[in-house]
Amino acid sequence: MIRKLVSFFVVLPLGILLVSFAVANRHSVTVSLDPLGSNAPAFTATLPLFLLILVMLALGVVIGGVAAWFNQAKWRRAARRLAAEARALRAERAELKADLAARESDGMPAHLTAA
Secondary structure (H helix, E strand, C coil): CHHHHHHHHHHHHHHHHHHHHHHHCCCEEEEECCCCCCCCCCCEEEEEHHHHHHHHHHHHHHHHHHHHHHHCHHHHHHHHHHHHHHHHHHHHHHHHHHHHHHHHHCCCCHHHCCC
């Protein structure tokens, strides 16, 4: 319930700000991706300013997320290695407990048996 209230009080104002930003910046701008052809650029696009800014913002978020994901690869690799080691140690412990229980059920003290 609290999560819904918090998201309502965060998402609603952000939505209002986004809509007001889009309304205030709806004028068209021409974007050229040809740095050498300033007279007759090879690729141009005319789009609203708010759309250009929002696309660049989303692109920045995606690029930042990918960079962070690649930067954390060594930690994920270490976590996988440690998890595999923990699974192996748990399996070994279970085998040793079963062996100990089998030896004790035979009536032989575990500390007297040779491995």
